[in-house]
Amino acid sequence: xxxxxxxxxxxxxxxxxxxxxxxxxxxxxxxxxxxxxxxxxxxxxxxxxxxxxxxxxxxxxxxxxxxxxxxxxxxxxxxxxxxxxxxxxxxxxxxxxxxxxxxx
Amino acid sequence: xxxxxxxxxxxxxxxxxxxxxxxxxxxxxxxxxxxxxxxxxxxxxxxxxxxxxxxxxxxxxxxxxxxxxxxxxxxxxxxxxxxxxxxxxxxxxxxxxxxxxxxxxxxxxxxxxxxxxxxxxxxxxxxxxxxxxxxxxxxxxxxxxxxxxxxxxxxxxxxxxxxxxxxxxxxxxxxxxxxxxxxxxxxxxxxxxxxxxxxxxxxxxxxxxxxxxxxxxxxxxxxxxxxxxxxxxxxxxxxxxxxxxxxxxxxxxxxxxxxxxxxxxxxxxxxxxxxxxxxxxxxxxxxxxxxxxxxxxxxxxxxxxxxxxxxxxxxxxxxxxxxxxxxxxxxxxxxxxxxxxxxxxxxxxxxxxxxxxxxxxxxxxxxxxxxxxxxxxxxxxxxxxxxxxxxxxxxxxxxxxxxxxx
Numbered sequence: 001x002x003x004x005x006x007x008x009x010x011x012x013x014x015x016x017x018x019x020x021x022x023x024x025x026x027x028x029x030x031x032x033x034x035x036x037x038x039x040x041x042x043x044x045x046x047x048x049x050x051x052x053x054x055x056x057x058x059x060x061x062x063x064x065x066x067x068x069x070x071x072x073x074x075x076x077x078x079x080x081x082x083x084x085x086x087x088x089x090x091x092x093x094x095x096x097x098x099x100x101x102x103x104x
Numbered sequence: 105x106x107x108x109x110x111x112x113x114x115x116x117x118x119x120x121x122x123x124x125x126x127x128x129x130x131x132x133x134x135x136x137x138x139x140x141x142x143x144x145x146x147x148x149x150x151x152x153x154x155x156x157x158x159x160x161x162x163x164x165x166x167x168x169x170x171x172x173x174x175x176x177x178x179x180x181x182x183x184x185x186x187x188x189x190x191x192x193x194x195x196x197x198x199x200x201x202x203x204x205x206x207x208x209x210x211x212x213x214x215x216x217x218x219x220x221x222x223x224x225x226x227x228x229x230x231x232x233x234x235x236x237x238x239x240x241x242x243x244x245x246x247x248x249x250x251x252x253x254x255x256x257x258x259x260x261x262x263x264x265x266x267x268x269x270x271x272x273x274x275x276x277x278x279x280x281x282x283x284x285x286x287x288x289x290x291x292x293x294x295x296x297x298x299x300x301x302x303x304x305x306x307x308x309x310x311x312x313x314x315x316x317x318x319x320x321x322x323x324x325x326x327x328x329x330x331x332x333x334x335x336x337x338x339x340x341x342x343x344x345x346x347x348x349x350x351x352x353x354x355x356x357x358x359x360x361x362x363x364x365x366x367x368x369x370x371x372x373x374x375x376x377x378x379x380x381x382x383x384x385x386x387x388x389x390x391x392x393x394x395x396x397x398x399x400x401x402x403x404x405x406x407x408x409x410x411x412x413x414x415x416x417x418x419x420x421x422x423x424x425x426x427x428x429x430x431x432x433x434x435x436x437x438x439x440x441x442x443x444x445x446x447x448x449x450x451x452x453x454x455x456x457x458x459x460x461x462x463x464x465x466x467x468x469x470x471x472x473x474x475x476x477x478x479x480x481x482x483x484x485x486x487x488x489x490x491x492x493x494x495x496x497x498x499x500x501x502x503x504x505x506x507x508x509x510x
Contacts, residue, residue, distance in 0.1 A: 021193065022192040022193035023149035023150075023192045023193070023327050024149065024192075025148065025149065025159065025160075025162070025192065026146050026147075026148060026156075026159060027159060028144055028146065028156055028158075028159040047188075047293050047294070048187075048188050048292065048293045048294075048297070049158060049160065049161065049188060050158040050159050050160045052143065052156065052157050052158035052159065052163070053157075053158050053251070055141040056141060056143070056157050056158070056251055056252050057252065058141070058247065058252065064249075067383070068249075075298070075362050075366065076292075076297050076298070076362075077294060077296035077297050077298075078294075079294070
């Protein structure tokens with residue numbers, strides 16, 4: 001009887017709050033173009049955000065992607081070495097952008 | 105706050121990336137252009153399936169037909185976080201809202217304290233991301249920086265909580281105080297990354313309209329909308345509506361920060377705009393009050409309607425709290441305009457729903473447009489009139505939807 005009472009208590013308390021247990025966040029595997037050192041882009045960009053951030057931007061110019069990578073380094077303090085920054089910019093421009101001579 | 109039981113999003117992402125997990129979605133096609141990028145539609149915790157622009161931090165966009173409702177249901181309310189590390193569990197026995205800094209008596213308030221020691225207040229208010237509708241800037245000039253939201257980064261809810269003013273009065277603001285900083289429990293992946301810390305002038309914090317909300321539409325805040333507390337600033341864009349609000353810091357001096365001085369800013373001039381395509385090289389000011397706006401909830405784009413049908417065109421309009429005076433509609437691409445019928449008034453900060461009865465008699469392609477004007481004469485600009493800014497903030501041009509009558 002005592003045991004039954006305990007079980008009832010446990011059941012009641014678990015149903016009590018909507019946050020009785022941690023939420024489970026879905027994981028989305030946004031696809032990335034392979035090659036041209038996509039692993040470097042993966043290694044650094046995905047520390048802070050999903051690849052959805054990049055896909056959502058659409059095709060962007062070299063100055064745009066350069067500025068964006070610089071913002072990640074200068075403002076958000078992404079620990080990306082200089083040569084890796086250039087690798088990431090080249091990868092983004094080749095697969096998610098275009099070359100221009102000036103402007104955006 | 106250190107003993108809050110939480111799972112690190114970053115860790116979860118890395119570990120779960122290689123494993124199978126309920127809700128995992130793998131879009132098959134490699135996508136390289138935003139015109140090809142259709143975000144997967146997935147149900148997140150306490151949410152119906154929404155467009156997942158990003159899973160980490162979560163960026164979830166509401167569908168357009170949400171604007172057929174004056175109050176946005178919690179399970180379809182949009183989600184926008186800034187940092188990848190968000191607690192996935194909060195124990196209310198442990199959780200405290202800390203009030204500190206230039207106050208006579210620092211406070212540590214539990215949710216029970218907030219519910220029992222303060223007068224509860226309620227307000228119906230629109231919550232809109234500063235970058236909402238940003239993708240439509242691309243129809244007026246170059247696409248801007250930032251997350252390319254459609255209209256679905258806004259909603260309207262009934263918020264219940266306590267006045268920020270009452271909390272500050274309990275703590276006793278010192279005479280030297282000039283600023284109030286607010287932040288929540290979200291954390292960057294790296295210690296060096298700037299925290300999501302927002303500041304407002306002390307007069308604004310004490311104005312009486314700002315609220316620390318613990319309920320949304322009669323329920324606890326959904327986890328992804330900021331459980332257990334979020335700041336509510338009626339009439340203002342949501343950049344300072346801090347989620348999982350955990351600290352209120354009263355300060356004598358303004359604290360420089362990325363999220364105040366760089367993000368969520370517009371050009372500091374009268375039109376808050378620059379020549380299309382300019383970069384960020386302009387003097388900036390923070391975005392603040394929302395601009396008059398209306399959007400169409402039904403029909404949605406590319407709806408096919410039978411000739412002679414009686415179509416109930418519906419949508420919502422709002423502004424910064426002056427009140428909507430009129431919403432005009434055009435079904436011929438802007439050549440002629442008619443009045444819509446404004447529906448129930450839920451309060452000056454809420455959506456004002458509108459309806460227009462339309463009976464298309466001729467087959468063909470139609471462009472439906474809406475344009476709101478508020479009580480102080482602010483009117484939505486036409487698409488070709490809206491001022492451009494590099495951050496893509498405050499888009500409020502005339503909304504339009506193409507439909508086909510067959």
